[in-house]
Amino acid sequence: MAANRRPGPARILHQHISHRLPDMSEYRPSNIEPKWQQYWLDNKTFRTGGADHSRPKYYVLDMFPYPSSSGLHVGHPEGYTATDILARYKRMNGFNVLHPIGWDAFGLPAEQYAIKTGTHPRDTTNQNIDGFRRQLQSLGFSYDWDREVNTTDPAYFRWTQWIFLKLYEQGLAYEASVAVNWCPELGTVLANEEVIDGKSEVGGFPVERKPMRQWMLRITAYAERLLQDLEELDWPESIKEMQRNWIGKSEGANVGFPVKSAVRGAGESIEVFTTRPDTLFGATYMVLAPEHPLVDRITTGEQKAAVSAYRETAAKKSDLDRTDLNKDKTGVFTGAYAVNPVNNEEIPVWIADYVMMSYGTGAIMAVPGHDVRDWEFARKYELPIIEVVKGGDITKEAYVDSHDGICVNSANDEVSINDLPVPEAKKVITKWLEEKGLGKHAVTYKLRDWLFSRQRYWGEPFPVIHVDGKPKPLPEDHLPVTLPDMDDFQPTKTGEPPLAKAREWVNTTDPESGKPAVRETNTMPQWAGSCWYYLRYISPDYEKGPVDPEAEKYWMPVDLYVGGAEHAVLHLLYARFWHKVLFDIGVVSTKEPFQRLVNQGMILGELEFTAYRDSGGNYVSADRNGMSDELERVKLQEKEIEKRGDRFVITGTDTVVDARSYKMSKSRGNVINPDDVVEQYGADALRLYEMFMGPLEQVKPWSMQGVEGVYRFLKRAWRLVMDEESDGVHPAVLRSVNSDGTPAVSPERAQLKLLHETIKKVTEDIEGHRFNTAISALMIFTNEAMKWDVRPVEVLKPFLLILSPFAPHLAEELWERLGQLADGNSTARNTLAFEPWPQYEEALLQSDTKVYAVQVNGKVRGQVEVPADRAADKDFVLDAARKEPTVGRHLEKGQVIKEIFVPNRVINFVVK
């Protein structure tokens, strides 16, 4: 570039000023970062203009953290930096920005710590919150700290309880004795979503089924709307798909199979749900879940012993055991027969634990010809298999085709679906069943009601008392119901919550009737507080409801919500459910809370190389199918490794090593503490690195050397403005306009071109959440500008503005120093946070020449530069291209039979 070829005169103007600022000339984040953090706090720089509803709004939300004792990990600042960049960018673009933070502070860890140490969870929680707040502030996030919310604050959970009362009023909260996931180790029940493979998601303890009295929320009443309204959300497709799967809508029919009159249970009918009513003629037996209530009534005498033995075994099995038996299906004949309503065939009724009580009706009609599970079962117990859909070979495997298959063997005296394709057959047979009163079109959801109570201390108390053994909601003016102070937080082995021990608190009187009453001793699950926190931020001090309706209309919906994908179905589904209820009762004005959702990808630990050694000390090649635990793992340095083919081997050997990054974990010892990074490289470097690693949504490994890289960039940006030798602004930095407004130095065209290219790129990349490439553009600008002999202030200042969302401390500091340069000695510039975002000028992006790539037979052979005003002139450009020696050489090889001309891009000569 020619920009650094600065002719003499500008230098003669000699506008630079040296400021004497001892110790401050070197880029030292520890000097400037706390200074600006304090400034922003003291001046409440980022307080949201709550009352100003005339400007366009932008609500950008982070998933609020659970303040754990171990503090922030590097995954937090990833999403938080992304939203902070957007918040700062939008402010500079004139938006009224709501960018809040708070604490999801109820939860098990504080309670378990309390049990261990006797420290009250409130104290632990408050300490942890203080730690998190300090850490977040040390990263320079532009939160409005006046809007902090805390789910454990009675002023907050008063409204969580209020919403529960509304749910109760709507008939959406009820008590039920249900078989719950009881986890003895944790001393609590868990939601289905909190149980993974039969173990608790937290801690991995075994979970067993146990009937208990529980509060349930009727989320199933909203299943259809939760499913339908996904359509209009701008969310990652994968998350929407997970929610769809979780809701699990199936369409089919409910069909009754009368139990044969000669046996016990005559007059009963077994109701099944099927998605394949077209295969009814292929139903050769039935299966009930072992827990099915009909089992007792239909089992014949001879089978009684076998059946009850099987039921007992099944009951003892945890969910984990039941899935383990996946491959080998078991079951027992009940002795009873049912009648297939389409053909009056008598078919045997079995029980088997591959049928779940919790889905559909807890009973199935088995169609072994066209269902893999039924096929396996029928094979094992030698039950008949009939083909009713053409196309497969049912002697070898079940033929499952619900689209193009053609029905066969499916007719009775009144109806035939033979020769019909499956979708058509479903309609015909369902209609017939409905006419005959034998069945009914039906929709079933996998989604089940939400188990909403926990046997814990550290959660929101229910605003419920029990009078005469019946639950009764407390009047609204008795909120909040606060937790009693206790010393003993130990759950009881019987499953009774710790709150039951607070006798004085439990025993109360009904404020309405004056009768003695006992308080509900269960508490709400951790999800409760996070179901609506985004509303509280809007009016955190509002006294008349959870949210000020006027402000709600202005701020909702959340424009952008960023957080981890681990909340795909839990938090995000629950919050949508509550929001819809609040919408129905007029508390909020939007159907959906979060218009746009982005999941940040997980940050893994540094890349690790692992070699394996057997007991004899010999290296063994790593196998992709996993290595045995008996082998010793040896961690190797990068220097000891070389690439061979698509694998890594120990240098000079054929021993393959594992090369991969692992999830950060304490046990692996690969956890990066943000505090350490801030101490060594500064918050700006941490922010920048987290954004520079790669696309926000992607999983990516940490690299300390990568942090060094962006740190070097920040140092260069610093030296672009500051002179480390002279303790002042760099002598090359010149203002282009004198303080009286007369022109002093005009930025060169090339300088302006680079600046405006950078503005354009950074602006578009921020809008598109491509922060990594935005930073790359800022680096390119810096690298080029460092070569300039003259660095006009008029060019540097817009650069600092577009750098500021990424590295706000550095940008503020340099802005301040350049401000001194421009305005004489004053400190007039306080903050750049509300400076208008620079706009690029199209005219300045144009260059004088255009470069064409010249191909011969599709291979690039050279390039040709032509004046911009001739660039569209095909003949001129082709002529210039032919004259290129590297091109001409290849043209001589034959006849040019075709010439491709793509304006401003490429020329291709086809030679034969």
Place this chain on the structure above:
RNA sequence: GCGAGAGUGGUGAAAUUGGUAGACACGCUAGAUUUAGGAUCUAGUGCCGAAAGGCGUGGGGGUUCGAGUCCCCCCUCUCGUACCA
């Protein structure tokens, strides 16, 4: 099994609508500078080749003047889910 997403240098990654693959950064090599440095600067760096040139975006095939990008088949990895009738 099923569903979704992804495979590009030694590494993290770039690449509007098909149009110069590897921007930017790390690492590495050589040099300069410094009392020294893990600081800074300069040059180089996809692979093979002295060069000309050839080969290169998981593998195979196709469409096209031209394919990382579009189509078909296959392989691998990650995430989610799991007897859902």
